[in-house]
Amino acid sequence: MLAAHLDPLAASLFSLLAVGSLLLSFVMLGSRWLRHYLYAFAAQSWLIALLSAAVGFYGNYSELYIVAILTAAFRGLLLPYLLLRIIRRLKISREVHVILQASSSLVIGAFAVIFALAVSYHIGTALDLAGTVAVLALTVMLSMKLIGFQMLAVRHEAISQILGLLVLENGVFLGAQILVPGMPLLIEIVILFDLLVVVACFGVLVRYLLTHVGTTSSLELKRLVG
Amino acid sequence: MSAIGSLSLAMVLAPATAIVLIMVIGRSRPAEMINLIASAISLASIMAILLISPVRTTAFWNGYVVIDGLGVWTILCAAIVYFLASIYAVGYMRLLGEPERLHRFYAMFAGFALSTLIGPMMNNAGLYWIAVEVTTLISTFLVAYEHEATSIEAAWKYIIIVSAGISLAVLGTILFYWSGTFVLGPTYDMTWDALRLIAPRLNPALASLSFLLVLIGFGTKAGLAPMHTWLPDAHSEGPAPVSALLSGALLNTAMVGIVRYLAVADAAGISTLARGALVALGAFSLFVAALFIVRQSGLKRLMAYSSVEHMGVIALGFGFGGSLGVAGALYHMVNHSLNKSAMFFGAGSIMRAYGTKRIPSIHLVGQNYPVLGGLWLAGAVAITGAPPFALFLSELAIIRAGLAVSHWLLVALIAILLVVIFVGFLKHFREMYFEEPRHKREKMPSISAWCIVPMWLSLLPLFVMGLWWPQQLWEHFLAIAVSLTTATSTGSSP
Numbered sequence: 001m002l003a004a005h006l007d008p009l010a011a012s013l014f015s016l017l018a019v020g021s022l023l024l025s026f027v028m029l030g031s032r033w034l035r036h037y038l039y040a041f042a043a044q045s046w047l048i049a050l051l052s053a054a055v056g057f058y059g060n061y062s063e064l065y066i067v068a069i070l071t072a073a074f075r076g077l078l079l080p081y082l083l084l085r086i087i088r089r090l091k092i093s094r095e096v097h098v099i100l101q102a103s104s105s106l107v108i109g110a111f112a113v114i115f116a117l118a119v120s121y122h123i124g125t126a127l128d129l130a131g132t133v134a135v136l137a138l139t140v141m142l143s144m145k146l147i148g149f150q151m152l153a154v155r156h157e158a159i160s161q162i163l164g165l166l167v168l169e170n171g172v173f174l175g176a177q178i179l180v181p182g183m184p185l186l187i188e189i190v191i192l193f194d195l196l197v198v199v200a201c202f203g204v205l206v207r208y209l210l211t212h213v214g215t216t217s218s219l220e221l222k223r224l225v226g
Numbered sequence: 227m228s229a230i231g232s233l234s235l236a237m238v239l240a241p242a243t244a245i246v247l248i249m250v251i252g253r254s255r256p257a258e259m260i261n262l263i264a265s266a267i268s269l270a271s272i273m274a275i276l277l278i279s280p281v282r283t284t285a286f287w288n289g290y291v292v293i294d295g296l297g298v299w300t301i302l303c304a305a306i307v308y309f310l311a312s313i314y315a316v317g318y319m320r321l322l323g324e325p326e327r328l329h330r331f332y333a334m335f336a337g338f339a340l341s342t343l344i345g346p347m348m349n350n351a352g353l354y355w356i357a358v359e360v361t362t363l364i365s366t367f368l369v370a371y372e373h374e375a376t377s378i379e380a381a382w383k384y385i386i387i388v389s390a391g392i393s394l395a396v397l398g399t400i401l402f403y404w405s406g407t408f409v410l411g412p413t414y415d416m417t418w419d420a421l422r423l424i425a426p427r428l429n430p431a432l433a434s435l436s437f438l439l440v441l442i443g444f445g446t447k448a449g450l451a452p453m454h455t456w457l458p459d460a461h462s463e464g465p466a467p468v469s470a471l472l473s474g475a476l477l478n479t480a481m482v483g484i485v486r487y488l489a490v491a492d493a494a495g496i497s498t499l500a501r502g503a504l505v506a507l508g509a510f511s512l513f514v515a516a517l518f519i520v521r522q523s524g525l526k527r528l529m530a531y532s533s534v535e536h537m538g539v540i541a542l543g544f545g546f547g548g549s550l551g552v553a554g555a556l557y558h559m560v561n562h563s564l565n566k567s568a569m570f571f572g573a574g575s576i577m578r579a580y581g582t583k584r585i586p587s588i589h590l591v592g593q594n595y596p597v598l599g600g601l602w603l604a605g606a607v608a609i610t611g612a613p614p615f616a617l618f619l620s621e622l623a624i625i626r627a628g629l630a631v632s633h634w635l636l637v638a639l640i641a642i643l644l645v646v647i648f649v650g651f652l653k654h655f656r657e658m659y660f661e662e663p664r665h666k667r668e669k670m671p672s673i674s675a676w677c678i679v680p681m682w683l684s685l686l687p688l689f690v691m692g693l694w695w696p697q698q699l700w701e702h703f704l705a706i707a708v709s710l711t712t713a714t715s716t717g718s719s720p
Contacts, residue, residue, distance in 0.1 A: 123432055126430075148390075152390055172400060183352075183400070194356060198389065205370065209378055213378050213379060226524070
């Protein structure tokens with residue numbers, strides 16, 4: 001497996017990119033402005049694209065260059081553009097009602113990372129991979145999952161929820177680049193397209209919410225209970 | 227190409243062609259018939275496949291598509307519901323009175339059915355995940371079809387909760403792939419068979435983590451509590467044919483994934499954890515369903531919680547395992563698909579006739595609608611697991627399987643919950659049938675035969691199968707149960 005015997009330069013490059021992406025999800029947690037989420041998400045996607053290319057270079061997986069280009073184009077440009085269009089249409093620039101203050105969100109996020117590290121450390125020891133970049137990749141993957149779920153739970157603007165889901169996806173994708181670089185290209189491309197369709201569907205639904213329900217905040221979606 | 231190949235192609239191509247034709251023609255009346263014919267072709271093809279090759283596993287298209295016992299059985303359930311719901315939709319959707327966009331409903335309906343038919347055929351774990359994701363995307367718009375505030379709200383909650391859940395399944399899938407790379411090298415095709423064969427050599431810690439993630443992910447889609455929260459909203463707010471398809475087809479399609487991964491977990495030697503988790507989710511689903519059924523006032527939400535209950539029962543059957551448990555779960559799958567379709571059809575018609583979704587506003591169903599009322603009441607008795615209907619037999623088989631492998635206290639708890647649901651569910655029907663309203667209505671609208679016929683079609687087989695569990699069917703289930711464990715026995719002694 002690639003992550004087990006890397007030269008130090010490659011290992012530190014991978015770690016840098018992975019940790020950078022994790023930091024960007026904290027930027028999303030700490031801000032209330034929708035545009036900040038969006039820029040952080042775009043930057044995160046570019047880091048992941050760089051990571052794909054780096055893994056392709058050091059691991060001799062030429063097809064990962066294609067994945068890198070597609071990631072940059074889809075996740076780095078197209079999805080942020082689509083979301084930006086939705087934000088413009090909504091005329092909402094930030095979360096209005098905050099369930100959790102930014103500082104508390106950051107603290108909970110930090111606990112999430114510690115928990116993810118504990119799980120990954122356990123798995124890494126079980127697989128004789130302790131201390132390699134694989135453990136870091138697993139940590140970042142699980143932390144971004146948890147942070148994404150946290151965003152879904154405490155944010156209620158429709159856009160923040162979509163971005164929360166995209167963070168979940170980004171986390172998985174980032175981890176997959178390091179852990180399973182040889183995953184069949186077909187699957188990766190289908191997942192990328194799938195993401196595009198998901199965001200398009202969300203776009204349509206947000207428009208429905210606006211015209212038929214009159215709100216895009218999930219706090220006001222409380223007709224259906226029990 | 228072999229007979230099975232052409233039949234499965236016909237089964238898939240029929241709805242696919244229907245979508246194209248419906249969109250090209252663009253009028254509602256032809257769309258109804260095209261969709262109905264497509265559903266009949268799909269059902270006929272899958273029945274032919276079942277007759278030709280009971281449980282043989284055949285792979286097509288470089289091994290990306292697989293026709294095996296479990297898959298065929300699940301597809302059969304989906305095709306039955308698709309056919310019944312297509313008949314019902316002809317009568318029901320005309321009531322909504324929007325003929326200008328009705329053809330789009332049928333195109334999406336065929337697309338949704340197609341996605342539930344394809345899911346169980348996927349041989350590659352990654353592609354299966356994508357098929358499940360596609361079912362969500364299409365059905366979201368079917369749930370939102372009526373464009374009311376409540377249906378949009380339901381659609382939004384549905385897509386957010388299920389996408390979040392299913393993203394855990396993709397994480398689990400990737401971790402399974404990763405654990406396989408230690409055995410098979412960096413690039414391999416993650417087919418179900420490949421996974422089961424290498425399972426004994428997977429790292430148990432990693433396999434446990436992956437299985438739990440996959441279970442929660444697909445469990446969200448299968449409506450197992452506590453991840454079921456999208457289900458009552460989506461099932462109650464979509465049009466009735468969509469509710470039937472969601473409940474009778476989609477939930478099973480997601481359950482297939484859990485069962486296939488469960489076979490991998492067995493082979494990996496983590497069956498105590500895996501089965502324990504599945505049984506816990508199943509029992510908890512029963513518990514949650516019992517609570518919400520007893521105090522329910524929404525008609526279709528009542529049916530939706532009953533789906534949570536029955537998916538819990540199916541999960542228990544597969545979780546207990548053994549030939550009895552698997553056979554019971556498979557039998558329960560088809561019984562639930564038939565029965566819940568009839569219940570949603572009845573609920574949809576009653577809802578339209580009385581103009582309300584609230585149980586307390588519905589009275590004297592039996593007097594106002596003798597035929598529909600009689601069928602619906604029989605369906606209600608059946609869905610609570612009372613004899614002489616087939617659900618009684620399948621639930622009994624699952625409980626017996628539970629007694630064989632599990633502590634009797636757990637089984638007793640399950641039995642008590644089933645009784646609570648029986649009482650709670652039928653209490654609502656007593657109110658709807660036998661309580662006098664405060665002010666009587668004089669004229670009730672009549673209900674089209676399109677809406678009654680599918681209820682006959684689903685309840686008659688249920689009655690027959692309740693009196694007589696055919697020997698061939700029993701043997702077929704046993705063969706599927708064996709096919710789920712064979713790779714285990716070859717795998718454990720490599």
